[in-house]
Amino acid sequence: MAMVLDAFASYVGHMLAQLAADGVGTMLGVSGEIDKMGDKLRDLKNFLADADRRNITDETVQEWVGQLKRAMYEATDILDLCQLKAMERGSCTTPDAGCFNPLLFCMRNPSHAHEIGTRIKKLNKRLDYIKERSAAFNFVNLGSYEDHISNVHISHHGNPSRETVGDFDRSAIVGDKIEEDTRALVAQIMQMGKDVKNDIMVVAIVGIGGIGKTTLAQKVFNDEAIHGEFSKKIWLSVNQNFSDVDLLRRAIIEAGGDAQPPESAKTSLHETLKNTLIDHKTFLVMDDVWNRRAWDDVLKIPLVNAAASGSRVLVTTRDEGVVRGVKAMWPYHHVDTLVPEDAWSLLKKQICSSEIDEDHINTLKDIGLKIIQKCG
Structure with missing residues (x-):
């Protein structure tokens, strides 16, 4: 539940930015209501980790969580209605912003804006009541649900904007399975280096969000055999909303190259990354990949054209379609839930x-x- 709120609050924030950019922020006073909705959802999200924890044994908390769920259903119904109205107008046949941002489409149409605005105002009153009720439970603000829950491998979904790093908390590792998986992946990567001399080969870890793909990739990334085999190691947290330029800049820095200014062109960053990797056997980890474009359109050319023979890529993703798209080696490694x-x-x-x-x-x-x- 908290994960849905997290994603929805982020979506509302993105829509607000779009509304402001298109100059419709004051239309019928609706944007103010959308702003309030976003604030309320973020506030409630901070309590929901504790509410989910107590929901198991406390019936009054169960009722409160149920009210919040119903409010969330209403919020998603509002967005669905905007999407339907956008489709009725046929806006999805062209690359119009309204097709991809249905809330923005509705705000551009006064008749729709009035209907949607009325529903949002009613929803805000419900959220006010839900927030007032939360005071009676003395919820502890556990902060970002994703930060706490994904670390214990029990979240089914992830934050599409989260950042990961190559190092990890070794004290948080339990069980023999992750050690076995690490050995198997390292052996696969090292064997590939012997069997295939020229092409950049891709290995994939697949599984639902928060199940431990990142932790497994971190263990492989830090393995002694990997460290001894590759002269350049690059860890990139890709995520759903990656920027081509930012991804290239981070790859250059991770590879030990000179930091490039944010306004650098993609072409010049490609060249800099190639110069940084030339003749180096490189191990690249792309964590949390949602779209094959991060490899095909951004990182593949510099690696293929510059990195030394035997360089390898490890991709973690929730989507087997991504794995097929980047032509990862079969079999893919699937991560299962903990016993x-x-x-x-x-x-x-x-x-x-x-x-x-x-x-x-x-x-x-x-x-x-x-x-x-x-x-x-």
């Missing part, structure tokens, strides 16, 4: 501290396993 005991061990690591005795935590195992089951 309950490993998930419980990981959950304990997240909540144990010097003030909390592990024996006391173990008395809460039944509740912990319910949390694990609920979150998948």
